[in-house]
Amino acid sequence: xxxxxxxxxxxQYDVVVTGAGxxxxxxxxxxxxxxxxHVLIIxxxxxxxxxxxxxxxxxxxxxxxxxxLTGPEYAQRFLAQVExxxxxxxxxxxxxxxxxxKTLKLMSAHEGVRVISAGAxxxxxxxxxxxxxxxRLPGTRPSGIYTAGVAQRFxxxxxxxxxxxxxxxxxxxxxxxxxxxxxxxxVEVVGVYEIMPHPNGLNRNIVHCLHDFDIPLxxxxxxxxxxxxxxxxxxxxxxxxxQRVPIMAQAAQIPCDTLLLAxxxxxxxxxxxxLRLRMDTVTGGPLVSSTMETSQDGIYACGNGVHIHDxxxxxxxxxxxxxxxxxxxxxxRRPPVDNVRMIPGxxxxxxVPHTISTDREHTVYLRVRRALDKCAIRFGEIYExxxxxxxxxxxxxxxxxxxxxxxxxxxxLRIDILPRQGARGDxxxx
Amino acid sequence: xxxxxxxxGGGVVGCALAYALTRYQLNTLLIEKACDVGFGTSKANSxxxxxxxxxxxxxxxxxxxxxxxxxxxxxxxxLGIGFRQVGELMLALSDADVPVLEEYKRQGDARGVPGLTLxxxxxxxxxxxxxxxxxxxxLYAPTxxxxxxxxxxxxxxxxxxxxxxxxxxxxxxxxxxxVQDSWVVQTQGGDFEADFxxxxxxxxxxxxxxxxxxxxxxxxPRKGEELxxxxxxxxxxxxxxFPCPTPISKGILVIPTLxxxxxxxxxxxxxxxxxxxxxxxxxxxxxxxxxxxxVPGIQxxxxxxxxxxxxxxxxxxxxxxxxxxxxxxxxxxxxxxPGLTAAPAIAERVCAILRDEGLALRPKxxxxxxxxxxxxxxxxxxxxxxxxSAQDAxxxxxxxxxxxxxxxxxxxxxxxxxxxxxxxxxxxxxGMGRCxxxxxxxxxxxxxxxxxxxxxxxxTKRGGGSWLVCARPEEPS
Numbered sequence: 004x005x006x007x008x009x010x011x012x013x014x015q016y017d018v019v020v021t022g023a024g025x026x027x028x029x030x031x032x033x034x035x036x037x038x039x040x041h042v043l044i045i046x047x048x049x050x051x052x053x054x055x056x057x058x059x060x061x062x063x064x065x066x067x068x069x070x071x072l073t074g075p076e077y078a079q080r081f082l083a084q085v086e087x088x089x090x091x092x093x094x095x096x097x098x099x100x101x102x103x104x105k106t107l108k109l110m111s112a113h114e115g116v117r118v119i120s121a122g123a124x125x126x127x128x129x130x131x132x133x134x135x136x137x138x139r140l141p142g143t144r145p146s147g148i149y150t151a152g153v154a155q156r157f158x159x160x161x162x163x164x165x166x167x168x169x170x171x172x173x174x175x176x177x178x179x180x181x182x183x184x185x186x187x188x189x190v191e192v193v194g195v196y197e198i199m200p201h202p203n204g205l206n207r208n209i210v211h212c213l214h215d216f217d218i219p220l221x222x223x224x225x226x227x228x229x230x231x232x233x234x235x236x237x238x239x240x241x242x243x244x245x246q247r248v249p250i251m252a253q254a255a256q257i258p259c260d261t262l263l264l265a266x267x268x269x270x271x272x273x274x275x276x277x278l279r280l281r282m283d284t285v286t287g288g289p290l291v292s293s294t295m296e297t298s299q300d301g302i303y304a305c306g307n308g309v310h311i312h313d314x315x316x317x318x319x320x321x322x323x324x325x326x327x328x329x330x331x332x333x334x335x336r337r338p339p340v341d342n343v344r345m346i347p348g349x350x351x352x353x354x355v356p357h358t359i360s361t362d363r364e365h366t367v368y369l370r371v372r373r374a375l376d377k378c379a380i381r382f383g384e385i386y387e388x389x390x391x392x393x394x395x396x397x398x399x400x401x402x403x404x405x406x407x408x409x410x411x412x413x414x415x416l417r418i419d420i421l422p423r424q425g426a427r428g429d430x431x432x433x
Numbered sequence: 434x435x436x437x438x439x440x441x442g443g444g445v446v447g448c449a450l451a452y453a454l455t456r457y458q459l460n461t462l463l464i465e466k467a468c469d470v471g472f473g474t475s476k477a478n479s480x481x482x483x484x485x486x487x488x489x490x491x492x493x494x495x496x497x498x499x500x501x502x503x504x505x506x507x508x509x510x511x512l513g514i515g516f517r518q519v520g521e522l523m524l525a526l527s528d529a530d531v532p533v534l535e536e537y538k539r540q541g542d543a544r545g546v547p548g549l550t551l552x553x554x555x556x557x558x559x560x561x562x563x564x565x566x567x568x569x570x571x572l573y574a575p576t577x578x579x580x581x582x583x584x585x586x587x588x589x590x591x592x593x594x595x596x597x598x599x600x601x602x603x604x605x606x607x608x609x610x611x612v613q614d615s616w617v618v619q620t621q622g623g624d625f626e627a628d629f630x631x632x633x634x635x636x637x638x639x640x641x642x643x644x645x646x647x648x649x650x651x652x653x654p655r656k657g658e659e660l661x662x663x664x665x666x667x668x669x670x671x672x673x674x675f676p677c678p679t680p681i682s683k684g685i686l687v688i689p690t691l692x693x694x695x696x697x698x699x700x701x702x703x704x705x706x707x708x709x710x711x712x713x714x715x716x717x718x719x720x721x722x723x724x725x726x727x728v729p730g731i732q733x734x735x736x737x738x739x740x741x742x743x744x745x746x747x748x749x750x751x752x753x754x755x756x757x758x759x760x761x762x763x764x765x766x767x768x769x770x771p772g773l774t775a776a777p778a779i780a781e782r783v784c785a786i787l788r789d790e791g792l793a794l795r796p797k798x799x800x801x802x803x804x805x806x807x808x809x810x811x812x813x814x815x816x817x818x819x820x821x822s823a824q825d826a827x828x829x830x831x832x833x834x835x836x837x838x839x840x841x842x843x844x845x846x847x848x849x850x851x852x853x854x855x856x857x858x859x860x861x862x863x864g865m866g867r868c869x870x871x872x873x874x875x876x877x878x879x880x881x882x883x884x885x886x887x888x889x890x891x892x893t894k895r896g897g898g899s900w901l902v903c904a905r906p907e908e909p910s
Contacts, residue, residue: 085656146894
């Protein structure tokens with residue numbers, strides 16, 4: 004992927020987007036479509052595309068383009084649009100701090116240290132991977148323990164391998180993809196271990212990445228200790244009870260020199276913290292309105308920097324909205340202020356956006372606490388919809404239309420996901 | 434070459450000895466088994482420069498704590514490293530603890546430690562509202578400070594090298610033999626002859642002493658686990674928070690580190706193996722519970738890293754510093770808490786011992802000072818950053834996103850001797866932030882590979898068998 008560096012970085016832009024991944028590129032395109040004349044995307048990587056650059060597998064774009072693309076292909080399509088819109092991209096550049104007055108301090112080898120200002124800012128900073136410290140994995144501190152994304156970087160971009168015999172902890176999609184990738188490279192993949200009783204990745208990845216390569220998936224099992232002084236030598240794995248407490252009597256030691264952690268993503272929050280944005284303690288990202296505006300005027304956010312998405316296609320959709328809103332705000336085009344606060348209720352852990360308006364249509368993204376078959380989602384007293392199943396690893400996406408919302412006077416709207424009354428076990432088996 | 438002095442061990446004590454001795458017209462050698470200095474117990478130290486009132490009078494630990502405290506302030510300025518006098522609050526959690534605080538105050542007052550003050554409950558609450566309500570009083574000690582122990586090791590070591598220290602890293606000592614009027618220190622990498630041998634081998638000081646035929650003590654490793662918390666908690670405490678100590682332990686502390694993170698710990702557990710630095714669920718939970726007892730707002734979810742280190746406890750529970758029946762073999766052993774604090778004072782004492790033993794200490798007329806390493810790019814003003822960036826564009830190329838470490842700083846660390854990923858990490862902080870190297874580890878590896886003109890798969894995390902990646906097999910042609 005090639006990105007042209009602007010010859011002259013302007014001092015003032017209409018919209019500045021931090022991050023040239025799928026979120027940032029879509030937001031910039033959205034802003035440009037809304038009429039913003041000078042849009043800048045800043046990214047700290049050498050090339051645009053964000054994490055898609057290292058996702059060389061297929062599976063991107065089915066929703067947005069109706070075809071299966073690789074990560075770099077998906078990114079390239081947006082990069083072409085970015086260039087067609089005349090949007091500036093500056094890469095290899097670090098946004099040190101963004102301020103409430105919409106100035107940003109940049110650092111790069113080619114630009115030095117600069118402060119630029121914007122009419123609106125879109126934070127599209129993406130996510131980072133949870134690390135060993137986040138899960139308290141006891142044992143020694145040898146080399147050979149990597150997050151799955153770092154291992155992907157080694158294999159797909161740096162042309163080296165993380166080790167020779169790997170255990171993967173966590174069945175998130177990156178872990179599944181890496182299980183297959185390592186197997187293809189001749190690394191022995193001992194197995195994927197998942198503490199939950201269900202996998203955390205998409206079903207298609209379970210089939211294509213594990214089953215097709217005879218890589219075992221051990222559910223309700225986790226790594227309880229790592230061993231090895233210099234390099235990782237083995238891990239102890241143990242099944243867990245229904246309280247997720249390891250059953251040490253059934254523990255086993257597995258020789259391996261590599262442990263990949265695929266234990267989840269969390270929004271990158273440095274810039275949001277610097278701005279003192281109001282944050283959602285569950286998603287880890289900023290609170291956003293229905294226009295993807297944060298708690299500060301003119302500061303928008305989108306993509307995995309707000310909440311973790313299942314598919315890049317949904318990132319694109321949300322980010323186009325954020326960019327449009329940022330562009331519109333420059334011209335004083337602001338929709339009526341949101342009058343509904345979304346309140347996660349029974350079996351709902353998070354809902355994005357955090358507020359909506361009763362006068363127009365919204366797509367809301369929810370996460371559930373536990374799996375349920377044949378259930379219903381209820382929005383207060385105004386709307387109920389049947390769901391075949393819900394699953395913690397999968398976002399529940401619901402479109403809310405003014406047809407229902409108009410019944411609601413505004414205020415707090417509680418969302419519950421409940422078992423359906425009288426649902427029979429085989430009702431929707433077909 | 435026959436050295437005047439060979440120091441065995443490159444922890445903070447060995448580095449402080451090297452720094453002190455290279456001020457004199459001597460040929461000094463430092464021998465270290467690891468690939469870098471400070472990679473043993475010193476690396477896992479919590480960085481507290483104790484206030485001067487903690488250790489009992491009449492012990493070496495007590496005598497050298499206060500002396501060391503006073504030396505670090507000036508030493509850090511000379512070395513150009515960070516030193517922050519954050520002060521400490523020792524909390525009484527019940528009325529029964531109050532006499533203990535008073536005893537510590539008397540102990541410090543008698544030694545001349547200034548500023549020790551008993552605070553009542555309200556004073557403590559007004560000063561640090563995050564401290565537990567279950568507290569009845571505190572002893573405030575303004576003299577307590579924090580440094581970065583590994584930064585101190587590197588700075589002492591770098592200055593000593595710039596002033597003529599000879600170095601044998603990756604050289605584990607295998608034997609020590611007396612030959613006529615000198616010593617031969619045998620290592621895997623060759624033999625070294627020296628008039629004096631300083632045994633600063635930390636956990637292995639008992640074994641090194643035994644090699645010289647003076648194995649009169651044992652070192653018992655005592656493990657301490659520590660947890661590092663996210664910078665989000667910066668400011669939750671302003672001072673180091675101590676519980677009221679018990680006879681066996683200083684207890685679990687809450688430490689505002691020099692770099693803005695919060696460190697909690699250490700636990701204290703006797704172990705048998707000298708490389709038993711595993712972290713455990715129980716140890717981590719004990720540390721967390723201990724910290725929460727002092728500052729209830731601390732959450733486990735803020736933990737970004739856990740690690741463990743081993744204190745080197747000698748028989749008798751005090752430092753062992755002095756000559757032995759083997760002339761020219763000097764022990765600097767059993768340097769447990771407050772060893773970091775005492776290190777400069779220990780070095781001073783050892784110099785005096787060497788002089789008494791007949792070594793001529795003639796000061797050098799010139800001593801090379803190195804530029805401060807502490808002026809981190811991230812901590813400068815925008816104007817200063819712009820100026821540096823204009824001088825060298827690599828200053829504004831950020832490699833570690835969490836800590837804002839620039840390419841130039843990484844290169845400087847590599848050129849200063851950072852040969853491994855940990856060598857870079859502990860010299861620059863790259864990889865110590867909340868992403869724990871997910872973003873920068875491969876970038877640092879790439880820079881190291883480029884500087885050393887070597888492929889990625891030859892690099893290690895910290896020497897030995899700690900390889901990082903392997904080469905992809907050749908494609909069949």
